Amino acid sequence: MKIILVFSSLCLFLGLHSQRVSSQGHASTPPRGWNSYDSFCWTISEEEYLESVDVIAKQLRPYGYEYAVVDYLWYRKKVPGAYVDSLGFDVIDKWGRPIPDPGRWPSSRGGNGFTEVASKVHQLGLKFGIHLMRGISTQAVNANTPILDVTKGTAYKEAGRIWTAKDIAIQARRCAWMQNGFMSVNTTLGAGKAFLKSLYLQYDEWGVDFVKNDCVFGEDFDVGEITVVSEVLKQLNHPVVYSLSPGTQASPALAKGITGIVNMYRITGDDWDTWDDVGAHFDVTRDFAAANLIGADGLLGKSWPDLDMLPLGWLTDPGSNDGPHRQSKLTLDEQRTQMTLWSIAKSPLMYGGDVRKLDDATISLLTNPTLLEINSFSSNNKEFPLISGSSSKGDIKNADLGNTWKSRRQLKSLQTSDSQVLHLTSCADEKAIGWSTKALDQDLEHICWKEHSRKKYQTPFCLNKRESLLAMKEDIMYKQQYQGKVNLLASDREDMCLHGSPKRKLTSNELKTSFFSPCEWDANQMWELNPNGTLANSYSGLCATVNSVKGKANPVGVRSWIATGRQGEIYVAFFNLNSAKTTITANKSNLAKALPGSRVSAGSCRAKEVWSGQDLGIIDKAISFGVESHGTALIVLSCS
Numbered sequence: 001m002k003i004i005l006v007f008s009s010l011c012l013f014l015g016l017h018s019q020r021v022s023s024q025g026h027a028s029t030p031p032r033g034w035n036s037y038d039s040f041c042w043t044i045s046e047e048e049y050l051e052s053v054d055v056i057a058k059q060l061r062p063y064g065y066e067y068a069v070v071d072y073l074w075y076r077k078k079v080p081g082a083y084v085d086s087l088g089f090d091v092i093d094k095w096g097r098p099i100p101d102p103g104r105w106p107s108s109r110g111g112n113g114f115t116e117v118a119s120k121v122h123q124l125g126l127k128f129g130i131h132l133m134r135g136i137s138t139q140a141v142n143a144n145t146p147i148l149d150v151t152k153g154t155a156y157k158e159a160g161r162i163w164t165a166k167d168i169a170i171q172a173r174r175c176a177w178m179q180n181g182f183m184s185v186n187t188t189l190g191a192g193k194a195f196l197k198s199l200y201l202q203y204d205e206w207g208v209d210f211v212k213n214d215c216v217f218g219e220d221f222d223v224g225e226i227t228v229v230s231e232v233l234k235q236l237n238h239p240v241v242y243s244l245s246p247g248t249q250a251s252p253a254l255a256k257g258i259t260g261i262v263n264m265y266r267i268t269g270d271d272w273d274t275w276d277d278v279g280a281h282f283d284v285t286r287d288f289a290a291a292n293l294i295g296a297d298g299l300l301g302k303s304w305p306d307l308d309m310l311p312l313g314w315l316t317d318p319g320s321n322d323g324p325h326r327q328s329k330l331t332l333d334e335q336r337t338q339m340t341l342w343s344i345a346k347s348p349l350m351y352g353g354d355v356r357k358l359d360d361a362t363i364s365l366l367t368n369p370t371l372l373e374i375n376s377f378s379s380n381n382k383e384f385p386l387i388s389g390s391s392s393k394g395d396i397k398n399a400d401l402g403n404t405w406k407s408r409r410q411l412k413s414l415q416t417s418d419s420q421v422l423h424l425t426s427c428a429d430e431k432a433i434g435w436s437t438k439a440l441d442q443d444l445e446h447i448c449w450k451e452h453s454r455k456k457y458q459t460p461f462c463l464n465k466r467e468s469l470l471a472m473k474e475d476i477m478y479k480q481q482y483q484g485k486v487n488l489l490a491s492d493r494e495d496m497c498l499h500g501s502p503k504r505k506l507t508s509n510e511l512k513t514s515f516f517s518p519c520e521w522d523a524n525q526m527w528e529l530n531p532n533g534t535l536a537n538s539y540s541g542l543c544a545t546v547n548s549v550k551g552k553a554n555p556v557g558v559r560s561w562i563a564t565g566r567q568g569e570i571y572v573a574f575f576n577l578n579s580a581k582t583t584i585t586a587n588k589s590n591l592a593k594a595l596p597g598s599r600v601s602a603g604s605c606r607a608k609e610v611w612s613g614q615d616l617g618i619i620d621k622a623i624s625f626g627v628e629s630h631g632t633a634l635i636v637l638s639c640s
């Protein structure tokens, strides 16, 4: 009886929303909206969320901000002891599925899930989104809950038996940044697929229009889960935007495997309000544009490389248990740079600050009509490297400055090489093989990663080994437990140990250092070198591997992006990543070559700068503009 009711209301609901796909397809322009993470971390309540959607509907909806997304851990009880990687505080149903914490989301009581919240959001003309972690929760696995067969409304049976959480969970594939919380499910099993289907059909029943699936992309890549979820979403009557996160170590090659089955995917680690995080987006964004991935075919429509939320206005801190409590640390110039890059790279624009405290400066950034026009409707978007810069400190060639910055960074980096990034993978993964010990002198032994690449100047990545037994003064019992295991110290710091779990998602700028933390007696900091050359972490059982990456954060130099507009106008954005005001120059003839067939080759062009409102007059040979440190100039060329 209950089941029949649920399904008939589901059909009614789906019927109501079946006309949402526009004629150009799903996500035909980069999705735009708000996400609760930068302002609330995981702690947002129903009351705070509904207050926020009211403001979004009034102030931002007219500018296309239509998705209102509840970020992670909406099912976690907000009680003492609970935090982003705590275990045992989640509310799950009898099928092992997370359901909203009734303490924070009172309308979910009685099995309603997010139905009421979603309906209020829809009444305001907005769309409702939620965040979902990879696979299955450790809590469901520990409780060994049965899997729901949605087609029958009973426990999933196959080969004459009932399947449970332990049958489908892959314990060795925990989410690297939330090791206690979630792990992959085996999607080659019928029961694994049935579990994911039971999750996503329930979300659809609640009225969800947007899902942010986390810990499945970048270095957390789980193509099995992405494929199954996409299949489930594709079969719904009501289109749901499918978004992937995070993008740590994402590359165009990795993205090409999934662009066709999703609508947006992150291409960097988490973006917070630091200049280095903003700067970390230039190279990777250029590479995704060059690979023609902006607006590629996606799930039931298009897909978009996602540069992450905009941490402007009133914020919280990453991994925090507190709500919004501080102002963004970005200067106005840095905020304009971020908005301009995000817009001209056609990233989804998801505001992250507390909308209840929206100030005029932030509103005018978020609603700048030229930026929004560029974000939705421009084409041929790409980096334009043929620019030059000159400042009072002399002429600048952008590439050289990048290298200077790198070597400076190398010195203070905790790792030996700027282009190597450490991460965790299954110990059965061939890529985890490559560690060996090397004695430096009588007292000091290294554990080093042998670099497979043939790059000449790459220093090997080494860690200093310290026998836990010798170094620690804990009691004997404890010590025996860690017999044969070692602490691994950063080679240039005696007090920082390699840690198996970063406890939260990495920021764009943090890739290299976040696996080190102050040394403590913690299984997360115990490592064992296996005879086959893998290095296993005692807590997670995962193994460490080192990847070479090129072109990470590089926030020095001058950069430029170009695009063409719907009316044939040409957009030229200049970015000054230096610490001194710099005059940036682009040649008209070079622009014409970069945008063949555009009006810039034909005739006379009049230029206007958007932020200053300055009319630059008729451009004869070149455009030049003095750009403040960390700032941007956005020039619109109208040529006839």
Ligand SMILES: *[C@@H]1O[C@H](CO)[C@@H](O)[C@H](O)[C@H]1NC(C)=O
Pocket (backbone or CB within 6 Å): 170, 186, 188, 189
């Ligand atoms: C997933 O299940 C299949 C079928 O039973 C099995 O062969 C495979 O080893 C499992 N994969 C993992 C990673 O456990």
Ligand SMILES: *[C@@H]1O[C@H](CO)[C@@H](O)[C@H](O)[C@H]1NC(C)=O
Pocket (backbone or CB within 6 Å): 386, 387, 388, 585, 586, 587, 589, 590
């Ligand atoms: C601009 O073009 C002139 C020739 O027309 C050339 O001498 C100059 O080097 C060019 N500048 C840039 C930045 O390409």
Ligand SMILES: *[C@@H]1O[C@H](CO)[C@@H](O)[C@H](O)[C@H]1NC(C)=O
Pocket (backbone or CB within 6 Å): 427, 428, 429, 430, 433, 530, 531, 532, 533, 534
């Ligand atoms: C290496 O050895 C460990 C421990 O014996 C094992 O669990 C792992 O699967 C092995 N990895 C590979 C890639 O052979």
